[in-house]
Amino acid sequence: MSIQAAIDTLTAKGIDIDTNPPSVKSKSRDFFWYSPVLKDRLDHVVADFVATPKSEAEVIDILRICHAEDVPVTTRGAGTGNYGQAMPLAGGCILHLGKMTAVKDIAPGRVICEPGILLKDLDAACKADSGQELRMFSSTWATATIGGFIAGGSGGVGSVRWGGLRDVGNILRLRVVTMEAEPRVMEITGDDIHRVAHAYGTNGIITEIEMPLAPAYDWVGIFLSFKDFEEALRYSYDLAACDGLLIKLATIFEAPIAKDYFQRVAPHVAEDDAVVALMVAPHAMPGWETFTAAYSGAKTIYVQGQTDWPRQPGHVFEYGWNHTTLRALKVDPSITYLQIAYGADDPIALIGKVKERLSPEVLQHVEVTRSGGRVTMSGLTLVKFTSEERLDEIIAMHEEMGAINFNPHRYTLEEGGRQTVDDRQLAFKREADPKGLLNPGKMITWDDPDWSYDSMYAWPGLQPKTAAE
Amino acid sequence: MSIQAAIDTLTAKGIDIDTNPPSVKSKSRDFFWYSPVLKDRLDHVVADFVATPKSEAEVIDILRICHAEDVPVTTRGAGTGNYGQAMPLAGGCILHLGKMTAVKDIAPGRVICEPGILLKDLDAACKADSGQELRMFSSTWATATIGGFIAGGSGGVGSVRWGGLRDVGNILRLRVVTMEAEPRVMEITGDDIHRVAHAYGTNGIITEIEMPLAPAYDWVGIFLSFKDFEEALRYSYDLAACDGLLIKLATIFEAPIAKDYFQRVAPHVAEDDAVVALMVAPHAMPGWETFTAAYSGAKTIYVQGQTDWPRQPGHVFEYGWNHTTLRALKVDPSITYLQIAYGADDPIALIGKVKERLSPEVLQHVEVTRSGGRVTMSGLTLVKFTSEERLDEIIAMHEEMGAINFNPHRYTLEEGGRQTVDDRQLAFKREADPKGLLNPGKMITWDDPDWSYDSMYAWPGLQPKTAAE
Numbered sequence: 001m002s003i004q005a006a007i008d009t010l011t012a013k014g015i016d017i018d019t020n021p022p023s024v025k026s027k028s029r030d031f032f033w034y035s036p037v038l039k040d041r042l043d044h045v046v047a048d049f050v051a052t053p054k055s056e057a058e059v060i061d062i063l064r065i066c067h068a069e070d071v072p073v074t075t076r077g078a079g080t081g082n083y084g085q086a087m088p089l090a091g092g093c094i095l096h097l098g099k100m101t102a103v104k105d106i107a108p109g110r111v112i113c114e115p116g117i118l119l120k121d122l123d124a125a126c127k128a129d130s131g132q133e134l135r136m137f138s139s140t141w142a143t144a145t146i147g148g149f150i151a152g153g154s155g156g157v158g159s160v161r162w163g164g165l166r167d168v169g170n171i172l173r174l175r176v177v178t179m180e181a182e183p184r185v186m187e188i189t190g191d192d193i194h195r196v197a198h199a200y201g202t203n204g205i206i207t208e209i210e211m212p213l214a215p216a217y218d219w220v221g222i223f224l225s226f227k228d229f230e231e232a233l234r235y236s237y238d239l240a241a242c243d244g245l246l247i248k249l250a251t252i253f254e255a256p257i258a259k260d261y262f263q264r265v266a267p268h269v270a271e272d273d274a275v276v277a278l279m280v281a282p283h284a285m286p287g288w289e290t291f292t293a294a295y296s297g298a299k300t301i302y303v304q305g306q307t308d309w310p311r312q313p314g315h316v317f318e319y320g321w322n323h324t325t326l327r328a329l330k331v332d333p334s335i336t337y338l339q340i341a342y343g344a345d346d347p348i349a350l351i352g353k354v355k356e357r358l359s360p361e362v363l364q365h366v367e368v369t370r371s372g373g374r375v376t377m378s379g380l381t382l383v384k385f386t387s388e389e390r391l392d393e394i395i396a397m398h399e400e401m402g403a404i405n406f407n408p409h410r411y412t413l414e415e416g417g418r419q420t421v422d423d424r425q426l427a428f429k430r431e432a433d434p435k436g437l438l439n440p441g442k443m444i445t446w447d448d449p450d451w452s453y454d455s456m457y458a459w460p461g462l463q464p465k466t467a468a469e
Numbered sequence: 470m471s472i473q474a475a476i477d478t479l480t481a482k483g484i485d486i487d488t489n490p491p492s493v494k495s496k497s498r499d500f501f502w503y504s505p506v507l508k509d510r511l512d513h514v515v516a517d518f519v520a521t522p523k524s525e526a527e528v529i530d531i532l533r534i535c536h537a538e539d540v541p542v543t544t545r546g547a548g549t550g551n552y553g554q555a556m557p558l559a560g561g562c563i564l565h566l567g568k569m570t571a572v573k574d575i576a577p578g579r580v581i582c583e584p585g586i587l588l589k590d591l592d593a594a595c596k597a598d599s600g601q602e603l604r605m606f607s608s609t610w611a612t613a614t615i616g617g618f619i620a621g622g623s624g625g626v627g628s629v630r631w632g633g634l635r636d637v638g639n640i641l642r643l644r645v646v647t648m649e650a651e652p653r654v655m656e657i658t659g660d661d662i663h664r665v666a667h668a669y670g671t672n673g674i675i676t677e678i679e680m681p682l683a684p685a686y687d688w689v690g691i692f693l694s695f696k697d698f699e700e701a702l703r704y705s706y707d708l709a710a711c712d713g714l715l716i717k718l719a720t721i722f723e724a725p726i727a728k729d730y731f732q733r734v735a736p737h738v739a740e741d742d743a744v745v746a747l748m749v750a751p752h753a754m755p756g757w758e759t760f761t762a763a764y765s766g767a768k769t770i771y772v773q774g775q776t777d778w779p780r781q782p783g784h785v786f787e788y789g790w791n792h793t794t795l796r797a798l799k800v801d802p803s804i805t806y807l808q809i810a811y812g813a814d815d816p817i818a819l820i821g822k823v824k825e826r827l828s829p830e831v832l833q834h835v836e837v838t839r840s841g842g843r844v845t846m847s848g849l850t851l852v853k854f855t856s857e858e859r860l861d862e863i864i865a866m867h868e869e870m871g872a873i874n875f876n877p878h879r880y881t882l883e884e885g886g887r888q889t890v891d892d893r894q895l896a897f898k899r900e901a902d903p904k905g906l907l908n909p910g911k912m913i914t915w916d917d918p919d920w921s922y923d924s925m926y927a928w929p930g931l932q933p934k935t936a937a938e
């Protein structure tokens with residue numbers, strides 16, 4: 001590999017190259033530090049340079065040149081991923097897409113854009129054009145890119161209505177550039193979308209995206225408190241099951257999450273209050289009131305635009321999804337989290353069982369979503385971290401009770417998923433990245449097809465700690 | 470009761486009154502003749518006159534005057550109901566709302582309108598204003614009113630996504646005029662909506678309606694054929710369970726319904742083909758193609774805008790819901806139908822059981838809907854009518870197998886429902902129609918609270934057959 005040769009050729013082509021150590025360092029990091037495990041493994045990781053293309057043509061130049069010089073390329077949207085997805089384990093080039101932000105076309109039900117636009121800017125453009133918005137967004141709406149959401153995220157605010165990003169219909173088309181001697185540009189639709197969505201940029205660079213849209217509403221943020229956690233779960237589940245009541249978020253927090261970690265909510269709740277956060281469409285408010293009246297334990301403490309708290313809480317969705325973890329971490333740095341699927345069959349009972357066994361070391365933060373036409377629940381569970389061993393033990397207890405774990409303390413696709421490779425992703429990597437230069441170290445099966453998964457995978461190619469310091 | 474005094478006073482007030490026998494006769498009828506049972510009982514029923522108000526103020530005048538003169542008032546939208554809902558069992562006044570068609574306000578997610586506007590005109594207004602449309606409509610979209618849909622219908626095209634009209638959030642507000650010495654005007658929201666929605670106008674006249682809206686799309690009509698009926702059911706069920714694929718209709722027809730009754734579809738299917746009719750959002754088409762490719766038995770025979778049939782089939786939804794019955798009736802006048810709920814737990818197995826036992830005397834026409842956050846199936850089942858006894862037997866067999874019957878061969882609210890009164894509707898009738906003059910004979914519990922339901926209810930006040938002839 002010749003880093004310098006790549007830099008020189010790229011610079012000669014007029015491509016924006018950054019080699020300034022502090023800025024390269026900062027663009028080599030994401031929110032991996034949510035995990036003490038990843039923090040230990042990846043803190044030292046750093047790229048050699050950052051390339052910032054302004055167009056697909058420049059992306060192609062960068063890939064061609066890096067391919068020729070055997071330079072690894074790790075793509076970066078905004079670097080808000082939590083598993084080190086955007087971290088260059090072997091150094092090399094950070095391909096930063098922050099300048100590819102064009103919105104190309106908006107039509108009823110769809111938008112075509114470049115990958116580097118922030119979710120909030122994309123929503124603003126769609127709303128201004130025709131009163132539309134994305135069906136779902138990561139709670140990092142204000143800071144994350146649509147490309148990073150598709151390549152590194154799974155769903156979020158809106159998934160309570162529309163399901164997850166991987167559900168058929170929630171991504172319409174991706175345009176992808178391969179990492180070859182002569183990079184190809186491919187239009188990917190239908191089932192093939194699974195090849196590159198949520199693949200961490202290991203098998204192609206997304207340069208254009210077509211997403212479905214929903215109508216934009218001035219969603220009403222709401223907080224309720226419940227003395228009984230199970231009633232809070234039941235309330236949220238039943239609300240999400242109302243096909244005629246349009247909501248965009250239903251999140252449940254076990255006590256004392258709200259009291260301890262949500263500064264602006266804390267004055268309005270007690271230590272033993274479970275809290276529910278909602279986003280409700282304005283025209284669903286009368287129905288929501290009707291619905292809520294039937295739950296004797298539901299106490300509405302905040303309705304955006306109606307309740308006058310001395311300090312407004314801001315966007316309600318910035319309490320849910322992985323923002324819950326962020327708020328907890330800020331107060332107690334020893335907090336980390338898990339990603340748990342409780343399924344659709346009897347999630348409330350399963351959550352009760354887990355809580356019974358593990359609270360308060362483990363506190364329930366539950367997101368209500370839809371999947372396969374049913375209401376489901378997932379946990380972005382808060383965990384008081386003591387040791388890696390204990391964390392693994394806690395995860396094992398979840399699996400034992402029948403809850404499914406998507407481990408956020410691992411940097412590989414397989415370990416963050418169900419410990420098997422997605423064959424379509426692997427096959428497409430063979431085709432699109434024959435030299436294995438795209439985000440290396442993130443797909444175990446590429447490097448070690450016989451890996452057994454009995455312990456955490458440690459990619460042999462990872463920069464040694466000393467080398468980078 | 471003094472009919473003539475009422476007519477005179479109304480005429481003096483400048484209200485449009487029609488006493489011309491053929492036109493009064495035609496405005497006294499609806500689509501009750503779908504049922505041979507109702508045809509026998511109600512064919513002779515006729516009002517004394519028709520009053521056509523232009524405003525809520527005129528509605529109030531009509532109700533005040535008819536109340537004073539003890540004249541029964543039966544409201545009429547467009548008279549497309551199937552159970553004689555709009556038929557004046559005791560004669561009197563038909564309150565025809567066909568001139569109250571104003572659209573008063575359209576905002577994101579909602580519309581306010583008068584009751585007499587046709588569903589299709591309301592959709593056109595919402596689309597022109599802001600690219601919106603009703604969440605759901607009766608398949609009589611081209612001919613029925615929104616008021617009649619709410620007071621006499623249950624759901625339809627769009628219910629596969631949004632559930633039924635009775636589900637919370639699917640009607641936002643109703644403005645209702647009571648039948649009293651001095652009629653009152655009431656604004657009804659929330660749970661109280663159930664008092665007057667689907668009450669056949671027995672307890673108040675709806676003069677203004679606020680409905681939620683969804684984005685308008687140029688829905689793509691599709692027909693598929695399947696050799697295996699069960700696969701057709703499974704395909705449709707699974708499609709409706711895709712939260713990310715926006716569809717508005719999923720209807721399944723057992724063979725040989727399409728071959729025998731759908732003239733323009735018939736040339737493209739065989740006698741043994743089950744057929745599925747769909748409406749898919751344009752931006753869901755790539756996802757729909759992906760989804761469909763996984764069903765080896767699914768043969769796409771028509772895609773609106775792509776397939777060039779010598780004779781175009783028209784609106785695909787005009788093959789579904791109760792239009793299926795209409796098409797069958799036109800070919801074979803001995804056909805009638807049932808309304809069956811197969812539920813959400815295992816509807817496909819239950820439908821299989823019913824089909825096994827009753828086909829071909831009974832042919833399955835199944836609508837996929839959502840209810841309580843789950844995919845459900847209902848039958849608007851075709852029945853080859855032989856006698857009332859046999860029809861009752863067939864219904865009993867359905868109930869015995871666990872399928873729920875909503876009998877369309879009855880003219881009362883209770884018998885068309887679950888044979889119990891809706892207490893809220895009865896209570897509201899006591900309040901809003903103390904003399905019992907609104908659409909008399911349609912609420913058993915008003916007249917005979919101890920009715921046992923062992924046989925068909927025959928309202929004692931029904932016009933005698935001879936009297937009207």
Ligand SMILES: Cc1cc2nc3c(=O)[nH]c(=O)nc-3n(C[C@H](O)[C@H](O)[C@H](O)COP(=O)(O)OP(=O)(O)OC[C@H]3O[C@@H](n4cnc5c(N)ncnc54)[C@H](O)[C@@H]3O)c2cc1C
Pocket residue numbers: 030031074075076077078079080081082085086097115137138139140143144145146147148149150151152153154155156157199200201202204205206207321322323326439
């Ligand atoms: C507080 C907080 C809350 C969060 N909430 C959510 C949530 O609700 N839902 C959710 O799914 N995630 C959530 N996340 C994770 C993350 O923020 C989201 O997935 C986010 O959308 C990532 O966008 P990004 O632009 O920061 O991507 P990055 O972190 O820059 O990249 C993510 C991955 O995608 C790859 N990538 C980026 N752009 C491209 C491209 N154009 N082509 C190919 N590969 C590319 C990167 O290489 C990387 O592997 C949260 C994280 C934090 C810190």
Ligand SMILES: Cc1cc2nc3c(=O)[nH]c(=O)nc-3n(C[C@H](O)[C@H](O)[C@H](O)COP(=O)(O)OP(=O)(O)OC[C@H]3O[C@@H](n4cnc5c(N)ncnc54)[C@H](O)[C@@H]3O)c2cc1C
Pocket residue numbers: 499500543544545546547548549550551554555566584606607608609612613614615616617618619620621622623624625626668669670671673674675676790791792795908
């Ligand atoms: C071919 C066919 C297909 C159909 N498909 C469907 C379907 O998909 N879904 C469905 O739900 N139904 C269906 N129906 C039944 C019927 O067409 C619908 O319910 C329709 O919306 C009724 O509207 P309308 O204006 O014709 O009402 P009408 O038949 O005139 O009235 C229906 C009832 O509402 C009362 N009413 C009308 N207006 C008011 C008012 N303003 N205030 C108080 N009471 C009032 C009437 O008194 C009557 O009891 C179908 C019928 C046919 C013939």
